Amino acid sequence: MDGTILVINCGSSSLKIALFDQQLNKLASGLAERLGKDDAFATLQGRQEPVRLPAGAGHKEALNALTSALQGCGLLDDVPAAIGHRVVHGGETFRKAALINDNVLAAIKDCADLAPLHNPVNLAGIEATTALFPGVPQAAVFDTAFHQTLPRKAYLYAVPLQLYRDWGVRRYGFHGTSHQFMVNESARILGKTQATTSIISAHLGNGCSITAIRDGISVDTSMGLTPLEGLVMGTRSGDVDPGLFDFLSVKGMASQEVHRLLNNDSGLLGLSGQTNDMRTLCELADHGHEPSQTAIDVFCFRLARYIGAMMASLTQLDALVFTGGIGENSSLVRRKTLAHLTLFGFTIDDELNDQHGSISDGQIEGADSQFRVLVIPTNEELVIAREALAAAGPGIAD
């Protein structure tokens, strides 16, 4: 055992890893993509050129290639002290990270009908890692766990309660590790304890969600039973009238087609007709491309509406926090969103906003703003490493 912590995040056709030391300094990160295809590759970022994997290589081959590369660089001498896995859905079973054993594996399998695209892939990653590093403690860190503190009034849908009782139909929320990191970091920046910090956390990446955090715990969030609900996203619609499903089925669309339409062809991509990439959309909008301008407008207005909605769960607001690729990098999105919220007393300092908070410990609000506004780079891998270390128990690498 060499005292490192390995973090693993399996997607349907990708695998990301990160290696941390015991002080939680990141030593390396790696990525494998196009798994299952002919042109799968793996690379340790900044340390090697992408290496072609055998055609059809899966998560196991990718993990072998990346851990061998870590060993080749002398970063992983032996086996890691602990391993943390991102697992998307923990249902109502997991309120925090769990040390993986047979019962935990069975419970993750039980949650698979809530996340059929994600949990089986996460389980495949755990299986591959167990084969490679038998006996090393592994922790499952759930995207949903941070939101298990939601009160009943926030997690129930107004549908017959039997659907909740029989099938677990309720709002679960996702991006929990990122929102958790936002409240940790906000507390640090504001010089408060986490238990007394209340924020609205907007995670804006390809997937987008917003969470109200009161006194350190999640009390409302925009994603629901699935990650489709809520904000406008890269290719997901976010909220639509539930009557749309019926309307589209009358028009002859099968449920799988509706699923694809709302998950893969909607959001920024659907509105712009061009791309799901906000950076490209901003460039197109700059050149007068109207559908791209419209996509950005809809994105920002929906976000502003949700910020207003999240206020209903709070009794104080220490900061509104932006994170994720868009939240951290798009001064335009932050400015346009806050322009809708002047009634609440939000103002923004254009210069600090253009610098993305980098010269002001994240703070971008105007001097006269009623509330702090922060830009904080997310670090989900760090949260997973921290949780893995905690779950594996003290003194594991001494």
Ligand code: ADP
């Ligand atoms: P993921 O959810 O896949 O982790 P990210 O958090 O990396 O995604 O966010 C990706 C999004 O961030 C993309 O829409 C990308 O265009 C956007 N983004 C990154 N940099 C910028 C930038 N400078 N300006 C605007 N958008 C940006």
